[in-house]
Amino acid sequence: MAYWLMKSEPDVYSIDDLERDGREPWDGIRNYQARNFMRDEMKVGDKAFFYHSNADTVGIVGTMTIASTPYDDPTQFDKKSKYFDAKSGKDKPRWQLVDVAFESKFSRVVTLAELKANPKLADMRLVQKGNRLSIMPVAKKEWDLILKMV
DNA sequence: GCCAACGTTGGC
DNA sequence: GCCAACGTTGGC
Numbered sequence: 754m755a756y757w758l759m760k761s762e763p764d765v766y767s768i769d770d771l772e773r774d775g776r777e778p779w780d781g782i783r784n785y786q787a788r789n790f791m792r793d794e795m796k797v798g799d800k801a802f803f804y805h806s807n808a809d810t811v812g813i814v815g816t817m818t819i820a821s822t823p824y825d826d827p828t829q830f831d832k833k834s835k836y837f838d839a840k841s842g843k844d845k846p847r848w849q850l851v852d853v854a855f856e857s858k859f860s861r862v863v864t865l866a867e868l869k870a871n872p873k874l875a876d877m878r879l880v881q882k883g884n885r886l887s888i889m890p891v892a893k894k895e896w897d898l899i900l901k902m903v
Numbered sequence: 904g905c906c907a908a909c910g911t912t913g914g915c
Numbered sequence: 916g917c918c919a920a921c922g923t924t925g926g927c
Binding site: 760762783784806807811865884885887 | 923924925926927
Binding site for chain 2: 784785786882883884885886
């Protein structure tokens with residue numbers, strides 16, 4: 754089983770939204786590296802941290818499980834969606850996604866500042882300067898450590 | 904709101 | 916293939 758971290762702006766979609774919905778397509782990813790993780794590497798049953806970016810309190814807010822195999826992100830075909838991609842098409846779709854399912858909401862946010870302050874997490878891409886990747890793998894030892902920080 | 908870092912586009 | 920210009924991300 755693999756572990757992941759997935760970012761979302763809570764103004765767009767938050768951990769509370771996922772808790773309410775139970776399960777949701779992780780749509781709108783328009784970065785090839787992030788897409789490749791979903792399309793090529795994620796497996797049903799993998800676990801992921803839910804991370805709030807561009808929020809009052811930035812950090813990890815809960816966990817979820819990968820709930821589907823990859824499929825085409827429908828928003829890329831939808832002209833009314835802000836994720837519409839005119840350069841994609843049903844014959845040559847560019848963007849794939851997976852569904853995620855709610856697993857847990859932390860009792861508090863494990864903040865980015867705390868993650869940065871922990872020397873054992875220095876290898877995480879999340880805490881490195883200039884990181885903008887919205888989906889990234891997490892090592893099992895990092896996963897276990899972060900769960901203990903809650 | 905600012906701005907640094909990064910990814911993508913497009914001219915050449 | 917290079918690289919400048921541009922747009923976006925995301926922390927602060």
